[in-house]
Every structure is written in C-alpha cells, then in structure tokens.
Amino acid sequence: MSDKPSDDSSSASGLPDDVWEQFIRDTERDIRSSAPKEPSARARMVTERLRDQDARGEQPPGWRTGPAGQGANRRAARRRKVWAVLGVTVAAALVVVALKPSLLPGDPFGNGSQAAEASPLPDETAKPTAAPGASDPETPTLDRPFAGSPALRWADGEDGIVLPEAKAVGAVSADRVEEALKLTKKLLVGANLDPKTVRGARPAAALSVLDPKQPELLDDLDTGLGSPSREHDPVTLFSRFDPDEVRPAGDVIKTRGRMTFKKGTQGGVAVRADYTFVYPVVRADGPPEVARTIVRRVLDVELADPARYKVTPGRLLLVEYDQEIGNSACDVYDGYLHPGFPSSRSEGPDPSGPATDPYDRSKELDHGDGGNCGTVTRT
Known part of the structure; x- marks a missing residue:
C-alpha cells in the first residue's frame, strides 16, 4: 500500500x-x-x-471448576455455556431474587417455608395386597397432624370417597345404581365426616339416608345416641368424639377405601363400602399434643325396588355394618371415641388382645369374640 x-x-x-x-x-x-x-x-x-x-x-484440581467430581464438572461446563447466553437476563433476575427470594419456585434454599408433602396415592380401586409401608417416625403437630402416618398420602375427607362407574346390574338400570352409590356416599359422609357428627352431635344427615321402614334398626340407633351402652353403642356406626374431652386438630380427616356393587336380594342393587378414616385430635383444655384415632368401617346397604317391596323410595336399607377402631379406650360405652395420647395412658384396662395395624386394609375385619381389647402397632 x-x-x-x-x-x-x-x-x-x-x-x-x-x-x-x-x-x-x-x-x-x-x-x-x-x-x-x-x-x-x-x-x-x-x-x-x-x-x-x-x-x-x-x-x-482447580482447572475450570475446582475439585468437584467429573459429573459436576460436566454440568458446570454446560451451565456456563447457558450463562454466557443468558448472562444479562439472569443477572437482572438475581437482583430481584435477592430482594424477594420467595419468587423462586419451591424451597431452593432449604428454609422449610414451603416443605413439600408426600405425593398423594392414586384412588383405591381394588383390595390392597399388603399393609402400607413404614413411614418416617415423625411426631404429629398442629401444623402437620398426619406426620409419620401412612394417611399423609391419603385423600382429604369426601375426596377419598370416589364412586365407581355406575353400570346396569341385571334389570337394575345404571341410573338406579348411581343413585345407590350416591346415597351410600352420603351415609358415609354424614356418619364419619360431618363436622357436627364428629364433634358429638346427632348424625342427622346420616340418619336421613336410612329407610324409616327399618324400625328396629332406627330404634336401636336412637337408643344408643340417647342412652349409650355396650349393647347400643353408636360408635359402631358413627364417628363421634366428646367435645369436652377433645377437639379436632385442624379441618382435615384423611379417607381411603373403595365401593363395589352387585345385584341385590330385594330387586335392587347392593353396595359394599369399605373405608378407613383417620382423625387427628388434641385435648380440649390441655397442651397441643396430637393423637390420631383410626376407624375402619365396612357397610353393606341395598337400594331395594319399591315396586316389589315395602320400602321408602330414595332410602337405603342398612343390611350389615362392621368396624375396627384403633386408638380408643376399651370397655368405655358412653357413645364417644376416646383416643389415647402419647404422654398419658388411655382409660380402661390394659389391652389383652393381639396387636394389629389399623392401616392394614388388605385383611378382613377380625371379629373375635368381642371380649379382648388389643393394641395397635402404629397410629
């Protein structure tokens, strides 16, 4: 040039x-x-x-990323490539996060402010083959009343009562089957989940589902609710706690179970409901120590054909009912459940029956002779 x-x-x-x-x-x-x-x-x-x-x-050591393992090194190298492209945007975001870390999803800094609970279980559609596995040995609290319990992953309240798809059974239409299933759910809710029932009030909603043309049944239930005794004990059908003794620990009752149906014996559809309810409670006037009572109920009901039998349309016949109660005082027949707290012994005599897992839904209910009070392996 x-x-x-x-x-x-x-x-x-x-x-x-x-x-x-x-x-x-x-x-x-x-x-x-x-x-x-x-x-x-x-x-x-x-x-x-x-x-x-x-x-x-x-x-x-010290080359590129320091003395970390090879896997971390490779991730760091890739991360730096992304950082080079997104450096300006991320830097601006970091300023915002530094001022308000709650904008980050989850709990990245491990401060426990948004501790993730265990993922919920799918609905129970068949009989379980075994008891639930062991849970972490955590002490329940008012904030986490189901800590350390398999019920932590169960559905809340009515969400745990999932109706199966209604199908015609013989001459009984699918609509009649659906009606029977819904009435059965109403009975379960009124007897075990209604806040008034759980707090010891008369279970009016549950009683309204039962056919008044079963006079002996309703008379027995009324007797038990008015003058409870060993022969007429309302907790065999209703979950009730003495409000002067305990109060619910929160608003959630955990529920798990299933419902099945088949052709009935009185021209209608027969429904079997097998559900377990877990109730966390605290003393009404004591320290906030949480105890749990577990109640499993098996009901056999039937929606009969009013054209062939003397029944009330839209009401259920209660054919049979059974229960198993975990963590409630034995030989106390005052119409209430009485949970035992870890810091004190429950009322009544020492248990003499076998130990059972109240969360084991794979076994049939053990009727025994009704004379022995057993122990539970966990609550």
Missing part, C-alpha cells in the same frame, strides 16, 4: 495530505493488533500437556 495517494486519488477524495497519512497509520496499527500471534514455546507446552491430561481423564 502506498504511503501517499496519487494526485488523481487525492483530488477525487478531497482529503488533505495530513488527514490521509493519519488514516494510513491508524489502519496499519489496527491490522497489527488484530493479527494472530504465535504462542510462545511454554504456552505451547502447557496447552499440549493439558490436552493430553484431558484425553486421559486427569484434569487437575
């Missing part, structure tokens, strides 16, 4: 000579500074050694 332009070029450009010379000097300086430089002999040796160590998997 000529240091000075020709007369023609100078006149064409219209630039003075001193300006053109300054342009030439700046251009040559920029070209020299941007030209690739040959690395020194030491630089070539270091580069070659590191390349060989990388090939042998002998990356030295």
